[in-house]
Amino acid sequence: MGMAEGMMRCRCMALLVLVGVAASAVSAVSDGLLPNGNFKDGPAKSELNGTVVMGRHSIPNWEISGFVEYIQSGHTQGGMMVAVPEGASAVRLGNDASIRQNIRVTRRAYYSVTFSAARTCAQAEKLNVSVAADSGVLPVQTVYNSGGWDSYSWAFRAMHSAVWLAIHNPGVEEDPACGPVIDAIAIKTLQPPTKTKGNMLRNGDFEDGPYIFPDSPWGVLVPPMDEDSCSPLPGWMIMSSTKVVKYVDAPRYRVPHGARAVELVAGREAALVQEVRTVAGRSYRLQFYVGDAANGCKESMVVEAYVAAASLKVQYQSQGKGGYRRAMLDFVAVGNLTRVVFQSLHYHMKVDGTLCGPVVDDISLVSVHKRAARRLFM
Known part of the structure; x- marks a missing residue:
C-alpha cells in the first residue's frame, strides 16, 4: 500500500469516526422518558457552582443556555422547600x-411531549416548548395538584428526522433563581386523528x-x-386564555368508557372543542x-354541550366514587362546519x-333521519 493510499484510508476512517460521534449526539426516542429525561444523571461536582450548572453540556444528553440550576429533592430556598416533581432531581x-x-x-409523524413542572417564586410563570418553528406557550400559574406541581403536554409534527426539543423560560424576574422547576420529560407518538365507524368525530373516546x-x-x-x-x-x-383540561386514565381514575377520558377542571374558563x-x-x-373520576370530587356538577344552535345542560351529582350518565342531544346543522x-x-x-371537575367520555356524532328534539336519559 502506497503512502497516498494509506493517507486516504486514514482520512476515510477519521470521517467515519466523526460521523459516528455526530450521530451519537442525536438520541433515538421511543414512547416514554427521553434519555436522561428525569435528570437522574447530573453534572459532575466540578461543573456546579452550588446548584448552578456551569457548562453548556454538563447535564448528560442535554444542552443548556442561561441560568440553569440542578435541584435535588429536599433543596430549600428562603426557608421553603423547592418542589421536585418526580424522582430525586x-x-x-x-x-x-x-x-x-x-x-x-420519524419525519411527518405526530408526537406529544409530557413533562412535569413546579412553580417557585413568581405567580404568573410561563414555559415556551418548541421544536423548530413550532412552539407553544404553556401557562403554569395555576396549580391543579395539591403537591405543588403538574404534568403538562404539548404536541408537534416532525418535519425532519432529527429535531431539537427545547423548553424555555421567557420570564424576567428580579431573582434569576425564581424560574419554574422541570422534571420527567417524556414523548409519545400520536396517531393521525381519524374517524371510527359510526362516529363523525375524531378520537371521540379519547383513547389517543x-x-x-x-x-x-x-x-x-x-x-x-x-x-x-x-393537539x-x-x-x-x-379554547381558553390560560386554563386547561386534564387527561386521565383508567389505572388511576374511573373512566366511563375504555381507558382514557377528559376531566373538565377549569369551569367556564376552558372549553373542549372539535x-x-x-x-x-x-x-x-x-x-x-x-x-366523575372517583377522585374524591364530591360536588353537584353540570356539563354544558353546545352544538350548532342547540345546547344541553347535563347535571350529575358526584359522590367522588365514580359513576356516570349518558346524555343525548338531537339538533339540526345550520352550516357546513359545526363546532x-x-x-x-x-x-x-x-x-x-x-x-x-366532571369527566366527559365516549362522545359520538351521527346523522339521523328525523326531526330534531332534545333528550337526556340515564
Missing part, C-alpha cells in the same frame, strides 16, 4: 434560560392522547392552543358520558385543595 430554568435535546424522530407517567396519580394537563396548532389530544382543541363537517338542514345526534363544545359550568375543588 430536576432542573430549574431562570431568566431566559432553556434546556434542549436533539432527538431522532399524551403520555401519562405510569407512577403519576394526577393525570396530564392539555393546555390551550391556537386553532392551527397540533396532544388528537382531533380536539382547548369542528366537524355537516350538511346544513340535516339532523344529527350527539351522545356522550358525564361522570362541538363542552364546558363545565362551575369550579370544583377537593378537600386537599386540588382542582377537579
Whole structure:
C-alpha cells in the first residue's frame, strides 16, 4: 500500500469516526422518558457552582443556555422547600434560560411531549416548548395538584428526522433563581386523528392522547392552543386564555368508557372543542358520558354541550366514587362546519385543595333521519 493510499484510508476512517460521534449526539426516542429525561444523571461536582450548572453540556444528553440550576429533592430556598416533581432531581430554568435535546424522530409523524413542572417564586410563570418553528406557550400559574406541581403536554409534527426539543423560560424576574422547576420529560407518538365507524368525530373516546407517567396519580394537563396548532389530544382543541383540561386514565381514575377520558377542571374558563363537517338542514345526534373520576370530587356538577344552535345542560351529582350518565342531544346543522363544545359550568375543588371537575367520555356524532328534539336519559 502506497503512502497516498494509506493517507486516504486514514482520512476515510477519521470521517467515519466523526460521523459516528455526530450521530451519537442525536438520541433515538421511543414512547416514554427521553434519555436522561428525569435528570437522574447530573453534572459532575466540578461543573456546579452550588446548584448552578456551569457548562453548556454538563447535564448528560442535554444542552443548556442561561441560568440553569440542578435541584435535588429536599433543596430549600428562603426557608421553603423547592418542589421536585418526580424522582430525586430536576432542573430549574431562570431568566431566559432553556434546556434542549436533539432527538431522532420519524419525519411527518405526530408526537406529544409530557413533562412535569413546579412553580417557585413568581405567580404568573410561563414555559415556551418548541421544536423548530413550532412552539407553544404553556401557562403554569395555576396549580391543579395539591403537591405543588403538574404534568403538562404539548404536541408537534416532525418535519425532519432529527429535531431539537427545547423548553424555555421567557420570564424576567428580579431573582434569576425564581424560574419554574422541570422534571420527567417524556414523548409519545400520536396517531393521525381519524374517524371510527359510526362516529363523525375524531378520537371521540379519547383513547389517543399524551403520555401519562405510569407512577403519576394526577393525570396530564392539555393546555390551550391556537386553532392551527397540533393537539396532544388528537382531533380536539382547548379554547381558553390560560386554563386547561386534564387527561386521565383508567389505572388511576374511573373512566366511563375504555381507558382514557377528559376531566373538565377549569369551569367556564376552558372549553373542549372539535369542528366537524355537516350538511346544513340535516339532523344529527350527539351522545356522550358525564361522570366523575372517583377522585374524591364530591360536588353537584353540570356539563354544558353546545352544538350548532342547540345546547344541553347535563347535571350529575358526584359522590367522588365514580359513576356516570349518558346524555343525548338531537339538533339540526345550520352550516357546513359545526363546532362541538363542552364546558363545565362551575369550579370544583377537593378537600386537599386540588382542582377537579366532571369527566366527559365516549362522545359520538351521527346523522339521523328525523326531526330534531332534545333528550337526556340515564
